Amino acid sequence: MSNLLDLLVAGLATGAIYAIVAVGFTLLWQTSQTINFAQGEFVMLPAFLMLAAMHAGAPFWLAILIGILLSLLLLGLGFKMLLVDPMLRHGVLPLAIATMALAIGIKEAVKQFFSAEASPFPSVVPAGDIAIFGRMVSLQSLGVLALAILAVVGLTALLNRTSIGHQMQATAQNPTVARIIGVPVERMILLTFLINAFLVALASLLITPIYLAKFSSGEVLGQAAFIAAIVGGFNQVRGAIAGGLLIGVVDNLAAAYVSTQYRAAVPLILLIVIILFRPQGILGRAEERTV
């Protein structure tokens, strides 16, 4: 039990990152029925964009800015215009499968154009430990946690307290009625794609220093985010946040108390149990279902 606090803090920190990714995932689902199987690769890519900018000689802060702008352009605007818009009329499943192909494409592109090896990535939060209640806790974990909480609070405020947020929610709940009452639905959908692109870039910035930048790291991240989204509740932003935190903590506790070999199995089993017994998620509302 000695390192339970460490585990909890580390779990909450990675969980907060999962939550950011999962929120983006649910936003896309809500506003445009897009199940983005490439979400994990979306998190992996911005770190490489930032690394590329740094290789070109940009200082770290500028590289971050370039990385975020490029991911808004590629993963937000480009993803929507080139893949989602033409695919959406075909239905949910073909679009989901197209994003699986996209995931393969992004992974291979990074492997070819950057490197197949893992690269170190500078941390935005200084390394070291800090004493809390007489115990040493990793500063990095706390910093990540603080930044992630800031992002989540900011997003929730945007969604619930501003006019744009209300318009986005209206778009998500009923696009037809939203259009009738004068919400620019198309612009709101584009905005959710841009928000998702920003969230994945932020997640990339926070998680890559912990796990290194590697072309294949998106698989694990993507799965964690899907599981978080489903466990928390697919149709709710706060569900995704709760799910993300839960998965992060469960993952870290499993690494310590279950065998390392089956660590990865624990969130999956949690997922199966939730889907079987409470498919709308812990915080979700039941959706209409066929049969």
Add this chain to the structure above:
Amino acid sequence: MKGPGKYWRIALGVVVIAGLIVVPLNFNRYGLFILSQWAVMTIAAMGLNLTLGYAGQVSLAQGAFVGIGAYAAAIMTTQGMPLAAALGVAVVLCFAVGWLLGYPALRVQHHYLAFVTLAFSTLAFLVFRNEDWLTKGIYGISNIPRPTIFGFATNRPLPFYYVCLGSLGIVSVAMWWLIRSPWGRAFLALRENPVRALSLGIDTRRYTLMAFAIGSALGGVAGTLYAPLTQYIDPVPFNLSLSLDLLMMVIVGGAGFFFGPFLGAMIAVLLPEWLRFTEGYYLMLYATAVIGLLIYSPSGILGILDRVLAERRSKAASARRAVAKSGLEAAP
């Protein structure tokens, strides 16, 4: 109108089958391996096509069933048991596990189902990797023997290719019969409109589970051929990407078309060989091509063909109508 088309199709089928038997006679070892792999992957993709294409249930676990079949074959044949026994075990095991995996499909649909099967796929991979006592873990199982069938040893590549091709033939005939049987109709009804199917007295519960179980069992059949084909297996080929690849094969070829898996597996297995000159860019090109194809035709390559044929047929029909109409107008 229909008569000559039917004969052409039969003739084409005979030519293709004869080609598959005769042409590889002077292929080298590697060419035969690739063709055998195509046959094996086609069997697995046919199973998935039944689950996804005909019954409309998404599965991201077909690769795991290929793995279960391959491990059953590898473990049993290296212990000296015949491959036929391993085939029986693999089919029964995959059928049972597939049946169980179908239960979530009764409660949830589409993406939820995709995630449940994805989770199962990853769990199966963990078991293959971690249960050393059974699967030899990451070291894998080597020296997997090839079977002796009716006294013929199939150790050499050519005879074993015929084993794979023959199995593909048997599976194809069985599948052809299955989708034309009342069961096949019931699967289609399940995909098109489950509520209506239920109201017509089709036990949708049982057929959903059945679609999963039969599809998974075919994955197991493919696995039992895969192990003696490669003669060495480790957990890596059976990770999630195999399931995704199989899904792509079905979609690219054309989900719900009988020949979709044949075409999809051909593209997925043979195309990398033809595109070897592109080196590492191959998968990128493939992914881009798949996205382009899906945007143009979500029902795959055979979907395009189907559309073209339907257009031509309706054009021919309207031409006939025009002739008939002018005939009618001229009559009085």
